[in-house]
Amino acid sequence: MDTFSCPNCGQLVFFANTACLRCATTLGFDADRLTLVAVDDPTRRCANHVIAACNWLLDDRPTHTDGHGAPLCRSCALTRTRPADGDADALELFAIAEQAKRRLVFQLLSLGIFLQPRDASTGVGVAFDLLASTTQSVITGHAAGVITLDLAESDAVHREKVRTKLSEPYRTVLGHFRHEIGHYLFTVLVDDAMLGEAQARFGDETADYQAALDRHYRDGAPAGWADEHVSEYATMHPAEDFAETVAHYLHIRGVLQSAAAFRLRVDGPEPVAGDTDVLAADPVGVALDDTDDIEPLIATWLPLSYALNAVNRSMGEADLYPFVLPPPVIDKLGFVHRIVRRATARLGAVPAP
Ligand SMILES: [Zn+2]
Ligand SMILES: [Zn+2]
Numbered sequence: 001m002d003t004f005s006c007p008n009c010g011q012l013v014f015f016a017n018t019a020c021l022r023c024a025t026t027l028g029f030d031a032d033r034l035t036l037v038a039v040d041d042p043t044r045r046c047a048n049h050v051i052a053a054c055n056w057l058l059d060d061r062p063t064h065t066d067g068h069g070a071p072l073c074r075s076c077a078l079t080r081t082r083p084a085d086g087d088a089d090a091l092e093l094f095a096i097a098e099q100a101k102r103r104l105v106f107q108l109l110s111l112g113i114f115l116q117p118r119d120a121s122t123g124v125g126v127a128f129d130l131l132a133s134t135t136q137s138v139i140t141g142h143a144a145g146v147i148t149l150d151l152a153e154s155d156a157v158h159r160e161k162v163r164t165k166l167s168e169p170y171r172t173v174l175g176h177f178r179h180e181i182g183h184y185l186f187t188v189l190v191d192d193a194m195l196g197e198a199q200a201r202f203g204d205e206t207a208d209y210q211a212a213l214d215r216h217y218r219d220g221a222p223a224g225w226a227d228e229h230v231s232e233y234a235t236m237h238p239a240e241d242f243a244e245t246v247a248h249y250l251h252i253r254g255v256l257q258s259a260a261a262f263r264l265r266v267d268g269p270e271p272v273a274g275d276t277d278v279l280a281a282d283p284v285g286v287a288l289d290d291t292d293d294i295e296p297l298i299a300t301w302l303p304l305s306y307a308l309n310a311v312n313r314s315m316g317e318a319d320l321y322p323f324v325l326p327p328p329v330i331d332k333l334g335f336v337h338r339i340v341r342r343a344t345a346r347l348g349a350v351p352a353p
């Protein structure tokens with residue numbers, strides 16, 4: 001995430017702010033300029049500004065409306081289904097999910113990837129169904145451009161229970177979205193020219209999914225899984241390995257962007273006393289988007305993540321990034337980096353509709 005400043009007084013303001021706490025200027029997020037701007041006309045606000053605390057402004061020609069005909073912002077327009085107006089409990093969880101989704105959409109826009117709302121007649125684009133499992137059976141996942149989230153994942157108690165049950169080191173709503181969008185990005189970014197390279201790293205994505213699922217929940221991850229996979233779940237099926245790798249690419253890029261915005265640097269210590277090599281990272285100075293090479297990103301990420309993990313532990317919290325990146329995983333991250341760069345080059349020239 002980036003940092004922002006109040007256009008009126010220069011005060012540091014944050015992504016979700018609706019007003020400057022110093023000068024009271026009303027603020028909204030402008031998705032074209034990727035920044036917070038002053039809002040003089042309240043009709044520029046997204047219709048979900050109350051129901052989902054959405055602080056995004058409408059595009060010039062909004063393409064989607066809510067159930068009452070009021071126009072939605074570019075992020076909210078991606079949501080196809082949400083809880084009913086009268087379901088207060090589910091709407092509370094929906095607002096939390098939309099907040100995480102805005103972070104996802106912001107991050108992809110800042111990487112040059114524009115998510116197009118799904119057109120039901122052509123099947124092109126992506127849609128989110130944010131559904132409460134209190135009223136129906138809901139399985140979080142992606143299918144043919146539709147990302148479904150069980151809104152119970154917005155509830156911290158439920159999420160922690162599931163996380164513990166599945167022995168996962170990490171589980172968040174933003175993490176779900178980063179994983180599911182990975183499935184979608186496979187369908188739009190891995191073209192025929194890249195498919196062979198993808199399969200060489202991740203395996204055959206057309207392999208029987210149900211058989212893989214049954215095996216995974218019966219036998220668990222194979223011994224030695226951490227030598228080649230970023231998580232146990234990534235071992236389940238090649239498509240899950242790809243989605244997990246995209247999620248981690250977005251985790252890393254997201255944290256590096258925040259670190260750069262605050263000009264966080266790591267200048268030590270040396271891993272071995274007296275050694276001239278020191279752990280060092282300068283997220284501001286590293287030009288991640290200038291090269292297909294993943295190494296500058298990894299060389300910046302590792303010292304920074306060690307430092308941030310230590311900071312979290314000193315608060316009695318779990319590690320910020322409780323994962324290990326062996327060489328095959330770094331190679332997979334490198335593949336994702338390259339397809340993101342290709343997408344940015346290809347889509348960067350296309351104006352947002
Ligand atoms: Zn201000
Ligand atoms: Zn909105």
Ligand SMILES: [Zn+2]
Nearest residue numbers: 179183240243
């Ligand atoms: Zn998945």
